[in-house]
Amino acid sequence: MNDLELVERFQKGDEAAFNELVLRYKEKIYWTARRFLQDHDEADEVVQQSFLKAYKGLKTFRSDSGVFTWLYRITVNTALNVLRKQRAREFLGIDELTTETGPESDRPDEQYERREEKALVEEAIRRLPEKQRTVFILRFYDQLSYEEIADILNTSVGGLKANFFHAMRKIEEYVKRVQGP
Numbered sequence: 001m002n003d004l005e006l007v008e009r010f011q012k013g014d015e016a017a018f019n020e021l022v023l024r025y026k027e028k029i030y031w032t033a034r035r036f037l038q039d040h041d042e043a044d045e046v047v048q049q050s051f052l053k054a055y056k057g058l059k060t061f062r063s064d065s066g067v068f069t070w071l072y073r074i075t076v077n078t079a080l081n082v083l084r085k086q087r088a089r090e091f092l093g094i095d096e097l098t099t100e101t102g103p104e105s106d107r108p109d110e111q112y113e114r115r116e117e118k119a120l121v122e123e124a125i126r127r128l129p130e131k132q133r134t135v136f137i138l139r140f141y142d143q144l145s146y147e148e149i150a151d152i153l154n155t156s157v158g159g160l161k162a163n164f165f166h167a168m169r170k171i172e173e174y175v176k177r178v179q180g181p
Contacts, residue, residue, distance in 0.1 A: 001020070003021065003024075003066065003067035003068065004063055004067070006018075006020050006021050006067075007021075007058060007061055007063065007067060010058055010059075011058070011059055011061070018055060018058065021054075021067065021071075022051055025067075025068060025071055026047065026051075028068075028142075029047050029050060029051070029071055029072070029075050030043055030044070030047050031141075031142070032072060032075050032076065032079070032137075032138075032142055033046035033047055033050070033075055033078070033079050035137045035141045035142070036076070036079035036080070036082075036083060036134075036137060037079055037082060037083070038122075042082060043079075045082075046075060046078050046079050046082060047075070049078050050071065050074045050075040050078050053074050053078065054070070054071055054074055057074075065151050066151075069148060069151045069152055072138075072144075072148075072152045073151075073152045073153070073154075076134060076138070076152060076153070080130065080134065083130075120174075120175055120178055120179070121171060121175060123174070123178075124170065124171040124174035124175055125137070125167075125171060127170075127174060128167050128170055128171070131163055132163045132164075132166055132167040132170070133167065134153065135149060135153075135160050135163040135164050135167060136163075136164060136167040136168070136171075138152065138153075139160075139164050140164075146160050146161060146164075
């Protein structure tokens with residue numbers, strides 16, 4: 001059953017149809033939230049809030065965009081709201097990231113170097129302006145097309161490409177500046 005059929009069933013009172021949508025998209029929605037927030041508990045909270053908003057809004061869903069795109073938009077906006085609240089509470093910005101480890105190496109120095117490089121890139125991403133960070137995360141980590149991102153953020157593809165380009169340039173410049181010549 002496709003997404004729109006599930007929406008129709010839900011709108012007719014079939015709660016199981018909503019549960020199917022949750023099962024279908026919860027992992028993707030979680031990782032979207034996680035990339036913005038970097039903390040498992042906060043990402044879980046955003047997922048719950050996003051699906052609650054979706055549950056309330058699905059009764060009037062008009063299918064102007066796909067269900068998946070609509071859920072992404074809800075999740076991104078919810079995650080950005082959490083980030084704004086964090087910034088207001090903390091002068092230092094987003095909490096420290098929990099880094100995922102890459103392929104294991106037998107050499108501890110290589111593991112350390114990989115963790116350091118990843119932390120440096122993550123710091124550069126955190127320093128990006130909000131819109132550039134959002135576009136970068138959706139394009140680079142979630143590998144969404146510019147068209148999907150434009151639909152999620154209600155903006156033009158050209159503007160997104162410019163934001164992604166500037167984000168990549170700023171990340172590269174930050175890493176070069178911190179690592180030195």
